[in-house]
Amino acid sequence: MNSWANVTAGGRPPKRAKADAVAASNTNWETLLVHTAKQGMHDATHVREHDAVLQRVVLFPASHQVCTHLQESGRFFAADCKNKSEQSSPHLFIWAALIATVGNLPVLTDEQKQILLQHASEMDSPQKLAQSVFVCRLKKAWAKDTLKLTFSTAPSLENLANVICTVLAANGGTVKHGVPPRGVHERAIAKILVEMGEYSSV
Structure with missing residues (x-):
């Protein structure tokens, strides 16, 4: 007890x-x-649903020249970051590489090239570009040996975004539309x- x-x-x-x-x-x-x-x-x-409205998506074979150039830009940015205490967003450098690459693709009209060149000349600093380019990245897609380019811009660059998608589609890219899958x-x-x-x- x-x-x-x-x-x-x-x-x-x-x-x-x-x-x-x-x-x-x-x-x-x-x-x-x-x-x-x-x-x-x-x-x-x-x-x-928001992504479908706000972002552009283009698929490429992993060996496509657009993918190669953007990957090189990403590696350069990563190496450059080691030597600087402050660095702008990597999305801006990928965007700059995208504009330069699209401007040198084989299927491109003079008018489209002029629009790309004008944009490149107007964006004379990363700070200025950051006001209108929010996302620009390249990553692996679900399908094997396929990469996905995703970018999102301000309404002021709507015409430029349309030109980029048109040129990429004419040069082997697949522009995706609608709500992405789960x-x-x-x-x-x-x-x-x-x-x-x-x-x-x-």
């Missing part, structure tokens, strides 16, 4: 009550995780929710 005489007046809780509390806690966690996953799916859908993590979450009966795959 001495071994348990100092127990509080309420005594030990019944094992059944403790088991019920654990089960309720597990249910709450499961509910929270389901709602969090659903919110993540909702947010991911909106992000993809990413790998979004698909995995959707699959789990569907199996739980908590989500429609449509």
Whole structure:
């Protein structure tokens, strides 16, 4: 008796009550995780819809000269960063390389070339360019041996962006339109929710 005489007046809780509390806690966690996953799916859908409006996407074979030149520019930027305490956004340097590369592609009209040259001459500093170019990057696409160019600009460069896409399409690029497909993590979450009966795959 001495071994348990100092127990509080309420005594030990019944094992059944403790088991019920654990089960309720597990249910709450499961509910929270389901709602969090659903919110993540909702947010991911909106992000993809916004990307479709705000960004231009062009696909290339990995060996395409546009990819080669932009990758060289990226490596130069990375090496240059080691020697400077401050550096502008890498997106701006990739954009500058893109303009120079597009201006030297074989299928290009004189009018298109003039538009590209005019833009290059007007943007005489990274600070000025940063006001109208927000994203410009090259990364691996889902398909094997394919790279994806993504860029986003201010409305003032809408005509230039159209010219770039037109020239790239005429020189082997594939301009993508519409809402992009779900990413790998979004698909995995959707699959789990569907199996739980908590989500429609449509």
